[in-house]
Amino acid sequence: METKAYGSWPSPVDAALAAAHDGFAEWVGFVGDEPWWTEPRPAEGGRRTLVRGSTGESVLPAPWNIRSRVIEYGGRPWAGAVPDGGGRPLLVFVHFDDQRLYLYRPGQEPRPLTPPGPRWADPQLLLDRGEVWCVLEEFTGAAPTDVRRVLAAVPLDGSAADDRAAVRELTDDRRRFVTGPRLTQDGRRAAWLAWDHPRMPWDGTELLVGEVGADGTLHSVRTVAGGPTEAVAQAEWSADGRLLYTSDRSGWWNLYRDDEPLCPRAEEFAGPLWRLGQNWFAPLDDGRVAVLHGRGPLALGTLDPETGEIADAAGPWTEFSATLAVHGTRVLAVGAGPRTAHEVVELDTASGRTRVVGTPHQDPVDPAYYPEPQVRTFTGPGGREVHAHVHPPHHPHHTAPEGELPPYVVWAHGGPTSRTPLVLDLAIAYFTSRGIGVAEVNYGGSTGYGREYRERLRERWGVVDVEDCAAVALALADEGTADRARLAIRGGSAGGWTAAASLTGTDVYACGTISYPVLDLAGWGEGETHDFESQYLESLIGPLAEVPERYVERSPSEHADRLTAPFLLLQGLDDVICPPAQCERFLARLDGRPVPHAYLTFTGEGHGFRRAETLVRALEAELALYAQVFGLDVPGIPELELTK
CATH class of the missing domain: 3.40.50.1820 (Alpha/Beta hydrolase fold, catalytic domain)
Known part of the structure; x- marks a missing residue:
């Protein structure tokens, strides 16, 4: 060991190295059975790109920048699906520079679905309706607070690219803030969160549920949970059509099914909703739920709602980000640890095995x-x-x-x-x-x-x-x-x-x-x-x-x-x-x-x-x-x- 004053030690960790490793993968999702996610590119003007898991490569070159500006902090900027009968995946994404929603198929140039002006976030693809449902943010004046937000349906045929009237508004703008809708598997009910000034989403939100008519409109909307001093952070539907959500009514963000706490603990099963579409749990087809939970750091686990027991994923990851996706028995997440940078991780809940599928940590x-x-x-x-x-x-x-x-x-x-x-x-x-x-x-x-x-x-x-x-x-x-x-x-x-x-x-x-x-x-x-x-x-x-x-x-x-x-x-x-x-x-x-x-x-x-x-x-x-x-x-x- 050489003795030198604190602050003067030579180090191979220079600022360029730190900058090259700034940021991490986000917004994971399955397109069919294939994992996708977004990644930062500090050396390419700080843009974020969309990465396909099968190749690990960016599918959209610069200057495409996959990032939403809704509520300025943004939200989930993309969604994807494989049409019935197979074929090429279909994706929609928000381009940061103009905030328009684009349709993309690998091998083709993206084409706009929405007109210039409005912003979009947290899209949900409904291929059977030929629409993407999402949050629409639209400015009505010069002030930052001259703004309205609603749930909206954008046609996938491109008819709204030059015609704002072709966008179908699903809700009115009486609520200041809304999150993207989550639909039951049969498409008959939708759930979303809403809140108003002066509350922030961690102060109090309402969980709304509405019926989806045959014509694609929402009706019979009602509040089923939340309030001025109860913050619901996320809502999803189980495979059998039961409503799951996280609420802090107990003093901790715990997971509920209807009004029943599934695993009451002095732990957090959610966090602050800074960006629309963040998620801390995801229901599996077999009734179990992939969850992030803990005091301080959030671990990845699988919760059995019938017993309240959680089986945590094994591995070096001690912190998981608020992004999860599921397909069959597979769970996609982003984990990191004190000596491991953020990696895209896949947990097979059938075998309990966990593996890295993207952005593998390599010691620089x-x-x-x-x-x-x-x-x-x-x-x-x-x-x-x-x-x-x-x-x-x-x-x-x-x-x-x-x-x-x-x-x-x-x-x-x-x-x-x-x-x-x-x-x-x-x-x-x-x-x-x-x-x-x-x-x-x-x-x-x-x-x-x-x-x-x-x-x-x-x-x-x-x-x-x-x-x-x-x-x-x-x-x-x-x-x-x-x-x-x-x-x-x-x-x-x-x-x-x-x-x-x-x-x-x-x-x-x-x-x-x-x-x-x-x-x-x-x-x-x-x-x-x-x-x-x-x-x-x-x-x-x-x-x-x-x-x-x-x-x-x-x-x-x-x-x-x-x-x-x-x-x-x-x-x-x-x-x-x-x-x-x-x-x-x-x-x-x-x-x-x-x-x-x-x-x-x-x-x-x-x-x-x-x-x-x-x-x-x-x-x-x-x-x-x-x-x-x-x-x-x-x-x-x-x-x-x-x-x-």
């Missing part, structure tokens, strides 16, 4: 350079539990001088109603292999630990998240794990808010990295963000009309005068969720104060970075910030010019 470097994470629970204010993953500095050939403590960066996840999964992330390895520790904090308000933990953040955003991150950082310093003088914080989106609020509201951190953040609550909540989150602050902060002072008191932009720590601000110029205006106002209020900082903007990037060149620049700039502030000798990275 010697796994000896990977982080060795610790799952820990810390104590926050008032004795509350705070969950975190701690990734100490780790290098197979280097150690630090005796007595030196390492710098640590606290990572605050976005959402904030979300959670950081414990999976192999080369962006973390980029730091830990150089001698910089990382602590990912699932602060109060995070999902995966029940509704009570999730609601700790209600009207306390900017307080609980900041306190919990600080509690973890200071505990690491107090126990001698981290250098108290070399603590940093970073985050993107809502995590960017937490990072900024931490830098303006505490003296815990020596510097921070703030990416595409919320910084000004009043501006963000009054027309600067998209419709989906336009009233999110009602629960996170409180009603603006009732507590206007809270919006001022909590906003980092209102307290730029308190900022003394150097920071890096990263922003996509095409971001409509957290627009550049937030950063610009923050910097304007900082003008004239001698706080070292850098502001990097990226043309063509929206909310969250997807292009390889952006990911590389952002990661190298972040490391350069820590090198300057912590006094690290880090060779080979571009210098970051800090403005004062």
